[in-house]
Amino acid sequence: MNAAPADQIRLLDVQDLDVRLAQLAHKRKSLPEHAEIESLTKDFTQLRDLLVAAQTEDSDCAREQTKAEQDVDQVRQRAARDQQRLDSGAVTSPKDLENLQKEITSLARRQGDLEDVVLEVMERRESAQERVAELTERVASVQSKLDDATGRRDAAQAELDREAASVTKDREVVAAAVPADLLGLYDRLRVKQGGIGAAKLHQRRCEGCRLELDITEVNEIKAASPDKVVRCENCSRILVRTSESGL
Incomplete structure (x- = not known):
């Protein structure tokens, strides 16, 4: 030739x-922001999953607390009715009176046990809520860092793309003369x-x-x-x- x-x-x-x-x-592919975004995305995903788990636990505890409080209220109402019957004098049979007193005592113990359950659930829910608050803050922090890194990457890529477009035009002009x-x-x-x-x-x-x-x-x-x-x-x-x- x-x-x-x-x-x-x-x-x-x-x-x-x-x-x-x-x-x-190569520079576009090797921008340090790529590794930074990958790491932050991994952290964000893990934290988000932990947050969802904490929110689920809080929700479960809320339902459990509502159920336990309803159980306490039912026992309390029943005990109140029994006490009212006892105080009214409507029950005169010694055996019935003894049975009624035993039931009131049993209900009191049952109420105490249920109230302990309510307290235990409330403690677990409080812990879950604290975890939700902590993770919400951490997720927001990582999201902010991720947004910043993404913005820096996009700006760097845009600048490189502009330069590449300019070089490509120059190449077309020079190559046309070959x-x-x-x-x-x-x-x-x-x-x-x-x-x-x-x-x-x-x-x-x-x-x-x-x-x-x-x-x-x-x-x-x-x-x-x-x-x-x-x-x-x-x-x-x-x-x-x-x-x-x-x-």
Whole structure:
């Protein structure tokens, strides 16, 4: 393949722009905010799950407390009715009086046991509510940090995207001046060779693979026409000759 020396040198400008685009893409992917957001998201999810569990416990305790308080109230009402019967004198049979007194005593014990249950449930609910308050605050704190990190990431990505768009436009302009066949070869090599399709020949060294050419290869390049597109024997990249090539 042949191409004017100026077109070959222009290919190095395309390569520089492609390298810059690759750097911007890598930088976008490697923003420190990505790891920060991932860590914060993990913390947020864990805390949110703990908060839901605490809220569920609080809700369960509330229902349990309501049921226990209703049980206490029922026993209290029944004991009050029995006491009223006892005080009214309507029960005259000694055996009935004895049974009524025993029931009142039993209800008193039952009421005491149920009131202990109510207190125990109230203590558990208070603990659950404190946990809910603590976790709510922690979730809000992590959410705030997550929002901040997301904002910083989005701003950084937007800036990188703007620069990438500008470089892409420059690349289109420069690439348009390169012959299609030369640009096609360069693009194919760039894909195969890790993003570098053309390299400068500097002091008899390929800037693509960083290896020095042997004397035979140097002599072949010296003998080649300036229009000939030469390739590195080591890495197959396009070698662009300049005044610094050392030929």
